[in-house]
Amino acid sequence: MIDLSQKPAQPLVLPSILAADFTTLGEDVADVLDKGADGIHVDIMDGHFVPNLSIGVPIMASLRKRFPDAYFDVHLMVTNPELFVQPFADAGADHITFHIEATAGRKENHEFDLIKQIKATGCTAGISFNPPTTAASVQHLVGHVEMFLAMSVHPGFGGQKFIPEVLDKIRELSPKLPDTARFEIDGGVGPVNAGDVAAAGVDMIVAGSAVFGAPDRAAAIAAIKAG
Numbered sequence: 001m002i003d004l005s006q007k008p009a010q011p012l013v014l015p016s017i018l019a020a021d022f023t024t025l026g027e028d029v030a031d032v033l034d035k036g037a038d039g040i041h042v043d044i045m046d047g048h049f050v051p052n053l054s055i056g057v058p059i060m061a062s063l064r065k066r067f068p069d070a071y072f073d074v075h076l077m078v079t080n081p082e083l084f085v086q087p088f089a090d091a092g093a094d095h096i097t098f099h100i101e102a103t104a105g106r107k108e109n110h111e112f113d114l115i116k117q118i119k120a121t122g123c124t125a126g127i128s129f130n131p132p133t134t135a136a137s138v139q140h141l142v143g144h145v146e147m148f149l150a151m152s153v154h155p156g157f158g159g160q161k162f163i164p165e166v167l168d169k170i171r172e173l174s175p176k177l178p179d180t181a182r183f184e185i186d187g188g189v190g191p192v193n194a195g196d197v198a199a200a201g202v203d204m205i206v207a208g209s210a211v212f213g214a215p216d217r218a219a220a221i222a223a224i225k226a227g
Contacts, residue, residue, distance in 0.1 A: 002039055002071045004095070004124050004146040005180040010225045011194065012038040012204045014073050016186070018054060019208030025059070026066055032211055035218035036225075039071030041186070041206045044088070046078040049102060050155045057087045064092025071095075073206075075128065075186070077155050078102065081114055089121035097126030097149050097184075100138050115144055126184070130155060131163050135173040142176050147204070152197075153187030162188030167200040174201025191220060195227030 002012060015037050020028040029040055040063070045054040064072065074093040076084050081098035088096060096118045103110040111127070118125040126147030127138050131154060138148060152166040166185070174183050185202045190210030197205060207224055214220035 001069065001094070004182050007179060007182070008038075008203055011198050011202060011227070013211070013221050013224050014039045014041040014071075014184075014204060014206050015211040015221075016041040016043055016206050016208035018043045019212040021212075026063075028212060029063060029067065029070075032217055032221070033067065033070060036221040037211070039073055039094075040067075041208075042072055042074045042093070044074060044076050044078060044084060045155075046080075049079040049099065050077045057091045060088055060091040060093065073097070073184075074123075075149065075206075076102075077128075082117060085114070085117050085123075086121060089118070089123050093123055095124045095126060095147065096121075097128050097147060099128045099130070099155075100141075101130055101133060111141065112144065115141070128186075129169075131166055135169040139173060139176065142173075142181070143178060145181065147182045147184055148173060148177065149184040149186060150202075151187055152185050152189065155187075162193055164193075164196075167196065170197075170200040170202060189224070191223035194224040198227045 015032045043054050045052045047053040071094050074088050074096045076098045115125045124146040126149050127141050127145050128149035129138050130151045150166050150170050152163050182204050183202050184204035186206035189205050211220050
């Protein structure tokens with residue numbers, strides 16, 4: 001089980017099930033966990049905040065039932081994250097991340113209300129920001145969340161090309177994080193660019209097609225960790 005308060009010796013790899021074969025999801029998850037994945041990244045999309053739908057609470061509950069000891073990192077790409085926090089926590093999430101963009105136009109300090117809501121479930125809390133969003137927009141949450149998640153593609157679909165400019169924002173923000181907080185990246189990361197990502201300050205890497213689509217998943221995971 002991942003302890004976000006402890007910085008790992010090398011980046012952790014959390015394959016995103018968005019890239020798995022949903023007809024054999026259980027077998028795919030078991031395979032990547034057996035081959036070195038540190039946890040599983042669960043992308044939740046509502047078809048509104050992002051132009052795609054992914055999975056719902058029953059899939060999360062089924063995964064938790066089958067893998068009681070696995071670490072599930074739930075990423076809410078939804079317009080109203082407050083509606084999804086408790087259901088996914090009840091279904092077995094260990095960690096829940098929401099998007100700062102989803103708080104725009106909401107009541108003042110809505111992001112702090114969401115963090116409090118997440119932590120009240122027993123989950124750790126994370127904040128995510130999209131490629132066009134500045135690091136400054138989430139800097140006020142340093143010390144309040146256990147994870148910062150930089151999107152290195154435009155959220156909604158897997159298999160996109162990595163946006164290298166995102167690394168500048170990570171370099172800007174990562175030195176400001178306390179030792180007990182982690183920096184995660186999601187989108188277009190694989191063995192080729194994992195070293196650059198880690199050097200920028202990332203210590204948790206979400207990899208979808210780079211792991212699930214690899215002919216040798218164990219080798220792919222090991223290569224991403226090694227950078």
